[in-house]
Amino acid sequence: MGEKKISLDGAAVGGTGGVSWNDLAAFLAIARHGGLSAAARETGSSAPTLGRRMLALERSLRRDLFVRRTHGYALTAEGEKLRDDLHAAEMAIARATGPAPGDALAPVRITAGTWTMLALTAHLPEITGEPPDLRVRLLQGEDLLSIPRREAAIGFRARRPLEAGLAGRRLRPVAFAPFAAPGAPDRWIMVRADTPSARWVAGHCGARIAVETDTPRIALDLALRGAGRAVLPTFIGDKAAGLQRAGTDIQELAHDQWLVTHDADRALPQVRRALDRIADAFG
Template identity: 40%
Template sequence: MKNENWDDLKLFLHVAREGGLTGASEKTGVSPATIGRRLLALERHMGRGLFVRRQTGYSLTRDGQALLTHVVAMNDVAQSIGAWNEHVHQLPAVRISAGSWMSHFMAVNLDQLWTPADPFRICFKTAEIRLDLAHREAEIGIRNRYPEGNTLAARPIGDVAYAPYCASHFNMVRDCNWVGIGADDAVTPSARWLLAQKDLWVTVWANTPRMLHDLLRSGAGRGVLPCFVGDADPALLRAGDDIKDLYHRQWIVMHNDDRHRPEIRTLVERLAQLIEKQQPLFRGQRPRT
């Protein structure tokens, strides 16, 4: 057998269980004539007679009995998969709002934040602009400042340093050009800082942090990255001292009404522990020179 249609095998199963086309039609909503045609096509495809057809009903041949054993097992597996899939969609989803760099860090370390055995799903919402946690656009946010208002709760998770970086093959003696985020897309402090440095020669612009990273790796120039990104990339080197003006505290933010939900509490605790273990990297204490 090969390439059997599972829908045809399910029709075979219904006919075998109901003993005829009429009963199978009532179970499936497929007309008796259509079921009859599809069973004949199945028998021709397999080269085996599966039923003895009588006016009183359909009974299985020896080959039909053997096939029924396999189809029943397949149907049991299909039903268990369907039940599992339905259960998955009933699990609560936790949406995490973060910028490109923190989203990348969480993706690389996903196994320390979530496993398939967890009783919740996880959804990353990556954007440089802040989603509105107060109005439930996400359940958890990674932020660079303490939230305003009394509807949100926040937990500090350490500090973040920034520095200029370039590709390991970039000639820092000969070339002085920089790579930045264009003015229309410069929503982060690091992107705006570079725009404010009038004495730096920016020759290549990107519109996303991910593209900026790729351009730096290609040797397009110097650019500003958080140290937990730049120092972790073996293709990059520090191209100068850390930038004190960009050093900031980082926070996990959530809605006051959500912070005691088990799935949110679990994810916040795991995220805090993960970042705490990596604080030397986040604070720029592991430079690659």
Template identity: 30%
Template sequence: MQYDGGGIIENWDDIRVFLAVARAESLSGAAPGLRMDPATLGRRIARLEERLGTALFVKSPQGYALTARGERLQAHAARAEAALALAGEAGGPDRGLSGQIRIGAPDGCANFILPQVCASIQAANPDLELQILALPRVVNLSKREADMAVTVSPPEAGRLTVQKITDYRLSLAQRADAPVPGGLSDLKRPLVGYIPDMIFDRELDYLGALGAKGVPLASNSVSVQLQMLRHAGIGIVHDFALPFAPELRRVLEHELRLTRAFWLVRHAADRRSARLTRFAAALAAGVRAEVARLEAECLTAARARRDG
């Protein structure tokens, strides 16, 4: 592989090490995925820089930041990595999906939707290794934190492809044994929701819909919020999460029902990957089906309580 910053790289393993450190921005962050210790990675990077006769990283206690020449090498290396992956797919047998795929997602989707969907896809493709990266923030695809991501709003920048997966509904919910409030202006139980200054997407800011000024019980995790509601308070919950907490019930449905959407975001270059395109189609279809199934289960339970 020729490098325009000066020098020639002949060993693909050097590129693999370089890309991992560049994406993790640290030796310790890259070490687990490469199954090497940070000291070994440091020596490998130093030898690579020596052979190329140029610094690829600025090292500091905060981590490894790419130099201008390092950024040029990363662009070339990423293209070479994608080309190798495509070549491997083209030469492989016509069979089920295989290899490792990592999906990034907000923790509501990651906890209540993706486990069932991924289990189903993997059962049909035994050679496939699926990883769910659950983060209370936007997944950084440009740094290859994941191969693709489910988001709650479409990104407005970057070389990405975006497709809408499905809408989903949210409702106000509390324990079934708590008194039902008379209206949104009569919410006597403590409000459960996101930590206001840690809301990473505008679609997750529900305070305006509630006319509330504060959140007495807050977390940056949807799963933690659900656990809080199982003990006390009232808050906005995904309808698809309610079947996992049968002691909760929706309230004030005539006053407050929210609709949001899930979007599937991928690297633009990955459109040429038949493997990732096949997986993305299966993932989107699975998420749509699972959201519909769980929301129908939530609706059935609500009707049963009313009729009972």
């Protein structure tokens, strides 16, 4: 049998089946926290991903490392031995690869429209980590920035990416409905933008449009102040204190939501971490 070797950059090398340091680091995180959820927050991977990686690690090492319980992961005797054996290596690697004092985290540029960006900011601590181990640059706008030209590393889109070189991850569906403050007049607020919801208001509400704005966020503020009805994504309107539904979901505006990145970028540790955390928050 060939010697099993460990790769520090995540790739398996040598022997009959390499074990990556990334998987061993994930093992140590689970051992520290006694479960997948807290370890997922530390590593930036999702809990299901960590569970699959640990099964693969046990198969590769031919050892049972965990006793899987309803409320956590306990180490077997072999798991405890592996944890102890790896502790010194973990400390040495942390010292050798850690950033120098004062080094800034590399930013991950994320582009989204107004409503998705507003929801994204509510999940910011989950995405950047606590304390932050990820720096994000939020690029809000209704015009789509180009992922192929690297104008952004991650983008939210309303359809599956079809361009060569792009990868997509499907998120939750998005629904739209009219919202208004209690007692608001039967008038409509229209956003002057080239978006499906703006076109719907223009085409269906006509003479009942009371006010126009070129900024979606102002439409929300106007609705909160009782100026009329605004068509909003339900993930915004349902969470807005002071608004209530003023009609049923508008079926023709419903669409899927996709998280899109470039194939080459999604292998970068900071991009992969951001993708996993956003998918956990929006999946």
